[in-house]
Amino acid sequence: MAGLGLESDVSTGHLRLLVRVARMYHEQGIRQPAIAAELNISQPRVSRLLREAVRRGIVRTVVVLPKSVHTELEDRLRQRYGLRDVVVVDIPESTHDVLPALASAAADYFDATFAGGDVVGISSWSETLLATVERMQPKTSQVADRVIQLVGGVGSPEAQVHATRLVGRLADLTRARPIFVPSPGVVGNATIRDALLQDSAIRDVMAQWNDLTVVLIGIGSLEPSPLLLSSGNAVGQADQEELRALGAVGDVCLHFFDTAGRLIDSGFGQRVVGIDADTFRAVGRRVGVAGGLRKLSAIRAAVEGGWVNILITDLKVAQRLGE
Structure with missing residues (x-):
């Protein structure tokens, strides 16, 4: 986890939750209400976790340009x-x-x-x-x-x-x-x-x-x-x-x-x-x-x-x- 530049005071359990929520949303395409229901947490917390995953570098947005766009x-x-x-x-x-x-x-x-x-x-x-x-x-x-x-x-x-x-x-x-x-x-x-x-x-x-x-x-x-x-x-x-x-x-x-x-x-x-x-x-x-x-x-x-x-x-x- 250190390679992601994450703060040392973040617990392993919290990091695991961040990664799980991020993968469910970005890789598996599960919507936020379904994630909240499956993990038994509130939808606002799911939104906060997704934002935190971006802030901590767990999720990184990459824009891929089509060949015809310059x-x-x-x-x-x-x-x-x-x-x-x-x-x-x-x-x-x-x-x-x-x-x-x-x-x-x-x-x-x-x-x-x-x-x-x-x-x-x-x-x-x-x-x-x-x-x-x-x-x-x-x-x-x-x-x-x-x-x-x-x-x-x-x-x-x-x-x-x-x-x-x-x-x-x-x-x-x-x-x-x-x-x-x-x-x-x-x-x-x-x-x-x-x-x-x-x-x-x-x-x-x-x-x-x-x-x-x-x-x-x-x-x-x-x-x-x-x-x-x-x-x-x-x-x-x-x-x-x-x-x-x-x-x-x-x-x-x-x-x-x-x-x-x-x-x-x-x-x-x-x-x-x-x-x-x-x-x-x-x-x-x-x-x-x-x-x-x-x-x-x-x-x-x-x-x-x-x-x-x-x-x-x-x-x-x-x-x-x-x-």
């Missing part, structure tokens, strides 16, 4: 990067496409964490977020007050249609009111952008960005995704070259940053119609959904720079972030 890695990333939450998603070895699993995990996370009265911002061009929203279940009661577009449609008019569909769909699912940015996401020059920001409709959306309680965003890399590239809405070659020369590795809502997550001041950034960096960073919950080793540098920079404080990513990326 809470230890999630905890490590939370501590390392100062994140509020991390969700690590297993990707089947038979597939190299992380999007379906990421989208399913993100849909589950949003379904569980939206609270009544949330004001939700969503980035307007993200294949991952579109897949996420398509997997979410419609709510039977209102769980969000408003769903607000964070950046205008990027590039062509078709992109604005995509952004409108994404915002509208999420608003329908959460029974919220959709708020759209009535503008392209990127315009020809800073003068046009500044003029647009004086428009009363856009100013109304800008004012509502201050009400956001949670934002849902993708994390982009400097190299555009195949979807964005094929759509004709990717950042132009000249802008890419400028951003690359300035050290850009990724973006959130078209705010490009370097490897340390520092915001890059560029000519491109002065042409974007969307939420400004300070307002974005002031939102309490900033959920980034992104995966794939192609985006590793961008994801690392996004968490290093505090652009996101809740991360949903795949296991391979999470392992690299934890190295």
Whole structure:
């Protein structure tokens, strides 16, 4: 018994009773009233003995993680990067496409964490977020007050249609009111952008960005995704070259940053119609959904720079972030 670290003043008889009660309850699955009846003791005493068995180390709880759950890695990333939450998603070895699993995990996370009265911002061009929203279940009661577009449609008019569909769909699912940015996401020059920001409709959306309680965003890399590239809405070659020369590795809502997550001041950034960096960073919950080793540098920079404080990513990326 000494090996259990038990106090020497405990009688052998009491220890024997503790072990017997613990084994009956934990190993044999006998309920407390039946234990009390069999041992001719009261049920409250059975409860006290079970608690004492835990305190004395006779019963030790061990949590066994299923293969698909990675809470230890999630905890490590939370501590390392100062994140509020991390969700690590297993990707089947038979597939190299992380999007379906990421989208399913993100849909589950949003379904569980939206609270009544949330004001939700969503980035307007993200294949991952579109897949996420398509997997979410419609709510039977209102769980969000408003769903607000964070950046205008990027590039062509078709992109604005995509952004409108994404915002509208999420608003329908959460029974919220959709708020759209009535503008392209990127315009020809800073003068046009500044003029647009004086428009009363856009100013109304800008004012509502201050009400956001949670934002849902993708994390982009400097190299555009195949979807964005094929759509004709990717950042132009000249802008890419400028951003690359300035050290850009990724973006959130078209705010490009370097490897340390520092915001890059560029000519491109002065042409974007969307939420400004300070307002974005002031939102309490900033959920980034992104995966794939192609985006590793961008994801690392996004968490290093505090652009996101809740991360949903795949296991391979999470392992690299934890190295």
